[in-house]
Amino acid sequence: MSVKAAVLFPLFALGLLAGCDKAEAAKAASTASAPAGSIATIKARDKLVVGVFSDKPPFGFVDEKGAYVGFDTDLAKRFAKDLLGDEKKVEFVVVEPASRIPFLQSDKVDLILANMTVTPERQQVVDFTNPNLRVAVQALVPEGSPVKALDELKDKTIIVTTGTTADLWLTRNHPDWKLLKFEKNSESLQALANGRGDAYAQDNLVLFSWAKEHPGYRLLPQPLGDEAPIAPAVKKGNSELRDWVNTELARLGEEKYLLKLYDQYVRDKLAPGTDPAAVIVEGGQWKANSGS
Template sequence: MNTKMWRVVFAGFGFALALFFSACSDTNKEQAGQTEQKEATEQTESAQTSVPSAIDEIKNRGELIVGVFGDKPPFGYVDAQGANVGFDVVIAKQIAKDLLGDENKIKFVIVEAANRVEFLRSNKVDIIMANFTKTPQREEVVDFAKPYMKVSLGVVSKEGAITDVAQLEGKTLIVNKGTTADFYFTQNHPNINLLKFEQNTETFAALKDGRGDALAHDNTLLFAWVKDNPEFGVGIKELGDQDVIAPAVKKGNTELLEWLNKEIDTLVEQKFLFNAYEQTLAPIYGADIQPSDVVF
């Protein structure tokens, strides 16, 4: 074989060898890419599994944190011994028992009507059980579980003299800031002067002092309040649409929301809400209201 032919052979061999190493390089790059992708996936999965769920956080903490009212008897208030009591509180304790095995594994945080949403947003509470009426506006900022109570707006006045909304035109109506009553009258009756307070104690004190002509609130609360204040009457017993009251969680807390929905279903099936009514509301309402008018 002459020199020219050897050159051709070596050139072909060199080209084949280059193709071989190129293929090996591509294979190694592909394998390296697959390895990197696998490692990234494993890291992501590991990070996801290392973050405790909402339910796990509560269980690891060992207590359920619930926002309730401190001045709204008979639903949520602090008694003479400093204990949280009332209809909402009884239900909250049962929720804690079913979630953590002990109704005492619960921490109550006192909230006002106007700060209930913020307490959820800032993770100060897990659940709001402060007589929270479900409305389209609130559904945009919190997630409501299934309801446990029915409610409508009512208006109380001296001797029940106000029996029609038209009588409030040009007069002063007392409401709590951030409540359903506040929203309803602001949107539907701008000619009625609203005097607003943060706390229920301030609101009802203003009515007694004559700083307003009437007071609008949940009718379930007003029916109870006039029992202890017979000089007043609920002249407008039902106003607007019938609403519902439900537990609320932080927007997007799907796991806790789904658990609460199942829990409310269980409480309804077991007639627990009726038992809670008999324990806390029946002594106040007497025969004037039937349990099925108020609870599910």
């Protein structure tokens, strides 16, 4: 190497390093200015952070190997794959019904995929995407219970999970009814099994699944309120991520992706012959079922 080259090479290398430093600094500055939960922040972090349930099969639960699985959980993995190129680039944060909204508001998660029903009250504090599921809330009672109709629960103890649609509906419509509240869905179901209450009110899809695995219970036919959509949720004002999820749901609808998840996790939990369209909302296109 000539003397001139020996002198110029270190200078050239320093120039490259300086250029890289400036590029990294610019990237860092851009990311720092991006709001939490934005697409830019998620891509810079190279990870999608999603709030999920760990005790609500078939939607979000932990299997025997300790892995997060379920309808909602697998949908989150697909979101990570399509946004970041790898379904493993997702971090699951376990939420309870009452903590879903606070976790969004405090930026602990980018997205909630934890079976959250769309209600006017929740729409005031979070932004929902288009729906992916539909649900009605019902009450589960022991087979030998004398209770035949919802109104007969007015003098009984009704178990609910704090922050669920059932909790909110009963508190608003029947404030004088006695509610026994638990933070976790698993705790509520165990309380029902232990006879600590006369009924358990929850999303009917969860009750169908649990009753099939635990004979000796039946659902009261009258729902608590109308059928409603379930949808992913983002922090209030995060229209960028909301719009991305809506576009993604529409695209997944073309390949009937939710039907695949339904077949994998939900179908065998329901009565034979159940129409999948009574449970899933493919493509995000909500249309209320007749008679709901």
